[in-house]
Amino acid sequence: MPATGKKTESSDGGVRPGLTLAVVAVVQFMVSLDVSVVNVGLPRIAAGLGFGPAGLTWVINAYALTFGGLLLLGGKAADRYGRKRVLLFGLTLFGLASLGGGLAQAPGQLVAARTVQGIGAAALAPAALSLLTATFPSGRARVRALGVWSATNAAGAAFGVVAGGLLTQYASWRWVMLVNVPMAAGTLALARRGVVGSRPAERGSRPDVLGAVLATAGMTLLVFGVVRTDRHAWTSPVTVTTLACAVALLGAFVAVERTTAREPLVRLGLFTNRSVAGGNLYNLLIGAAMTPAFYFGSLYLQEVLGHGPASTGTMFLPVTLGLVAGSVLAVKLGYRFPARLLLVAGGLLTAAGLAWFGRISPAGSFTADFLGPSIVAGVGFGLCLGPVVSTATAAVAPHEAGTASGLLNSSRQIGASLGLAALGTAAAHRTGHRGSLVALTDGYRLGLTLGAGLTLAAVVVALTVLRGPGARVRLAQPEGDVDLVRAQD
Incomplete structure (x- = not known):
């Protein structure tokens, strides 16, 4: 996020860079972990609280929507009220919401807790990244710090499935929520002691709360x-009215950003930059494909192949390792090849993995049906992470680089919600009221195949939209100052 003054953490004599980096790393790991940690526990959550198949997706969507929808507002609040203050607020809210979710006794209570968790994460993520860029303003220390941030971001989402399985199997599904409480409390104590507060921005403007509310409500x-x-057809009055209201709210958001917001969440002129528009569209499509893949994969291993939560979580380790390997490979290749080429290659590899996943069988096995495609899709997805950041923040004015970065985070989370809603509904329609393993597998297979199609659409975006200066941007420069790092400040 953009710094709001020269005398920030990076120039304060009391700064403790090591502790700041530790706080930021734990925060990023925690908010990424919570995108996927509930996946493996979903069957037991459904049984314990009485969720229906479609309603169960809201355990994930409630978090992803509020997280993605309020990220830009969280960044503006950090600039206006001070990064440390917003960070501490977010940690407190996140911890309390996790406690509430772990104690939930009804579906609505858990969804409400996940919603509040998303609000807390939307305050945490931009405040933490802004602290990092202020504490490490340049040089190799900055490169290493952003490397830690990128690694914990990727590892949190991937490791969440593993941790969720172990906790669900050997403790209770409630611990996929409660595990955040000690992490949040410990990080809160560490942040109070080790993070130096920044000067709030001048009080000349107000955060665009109306824009944030309209965008989140519309999505x-x-x-x-x-x-x-799943209950009302696409042409039914209920569906048509709901979607029409959504479009109206999103239209009102555009109108507010264009005409009335004194300090808009997003300057709409940013989207005239092909790199910003194309990078965010690519990011949205990839998020819409990969989040349902984790969802369907965990359900397939448990509901069809009959594995327990712990073994299911362990079986996601190849995805985790593949994702990390792809991220490391992207940095190494980023010295030699433009980001656009890596986006095409990573997208094709991810699509191949998801298409391979789409061939799962009700009589299959982990080795035959899951291991190979999980490695391919994991490596491909990891290969996309760094290049899409450098592309979507290329050729952006320095004072708008933070906004571009926040927009990219939002597009990933919103894509995850839309993809899970659309593909989850398509899978439920294919399964219908049949309860057989063949029917379930048929639904999961359709969802995974559609995910491969979304990834191919992302590749088309990279080939057609991402042209001009942004197409030639590289993830890393040999001298050590990377475009990825520059774009986050």
């Missing part, structure tokens, strides 16, 4: 309308 209604198509 929530859009996802809700898609999810409810």
Whole structure:
């Protein structure tokens, strides 16, 4: 996020860079972990609280929607009220929401807790990244710090499935929520002691709360309308009205950003930059494909192949390792090849892995049906992470680089919600009311195949939209100052 003054953490004599990096790393790991940690526990959550198949997706969507929808507002709040203050607020809210979710006794209570978790994460993530860029303003220390941030971001989402399985099997599904409480409390104590507060921005403007509310409400209604198509047809009055209201709210958001917001969340002129528009569209499509893949994969291993939560989580280790390997490979290749080429290669590899996943069998096995495609898709997805950041923040004015970065985080989370809603609904329609393993597998297979199609669409975006200066940007420069790092400040 953009710094709001020269005398920030990076120039304060009391700064403790090591502790700041530790705080930021734990925060990023925690908010990424919570995108996927509930996946393996979903069957037991459904049984314990009485969720229906479509309603169960809201355990994931409630978090992803509020997280993605409020990220830009969280960044503006950190600039206005001070990064440390917003970080501490977010940690407190996140911890309390996790406690509430772990104690939930009804579906609505858990969804509400996940919603509040998303609000806390939307405050945490931009405040933490802004602290990092202020504490490490340049040089190799900055490169290493951003490397730690990228690694914990990727590892948190991938490791969440593993941790969720172990906790669900050997403790309770409630611990996929409660595990955040000690992490949040410990990080809160560490942040109070080791993070130096920044000067708030001048009080000349107000955060665009109206824009944030309109955007989040519009996206929530859009996802809700898609999810409810399991009960109401696409042409039914209920679905048409819901989707029309969603479009109206999103249209109002555009109008507010264009005409009335004194300090808009997003300057709409940013989207005239092909790299920004194409990078965010690519990011949205990749998020819409990969989040459902984790969802369907965990359900297939448990509901069809009959594995327990712990073994299911362990079986996601190849995805985790592949993702990390792909991220490391992207940095190494980034010295030699433009980011656009890596996006095409990573997208094709991810699509191949998901298409391979789409051949799962009700009589299959982990080795035959899951291991190979999980490695291929994991490496491909990891290969996309760094290049899409450098592309979507290329050729952006320095004072808008933070906004471009926040927009990229939002597009990933919103894509995850829309993809899970659409593909989850399509899978449920294919399965219908049949309860057989063949029917379940048929639904999962369709969802995974559609995910491969979304990834191919992302490749088309990289080939057609990402042209001009942004197409030639590289993830890393040999002298050590990377475009990825520069773009985050």
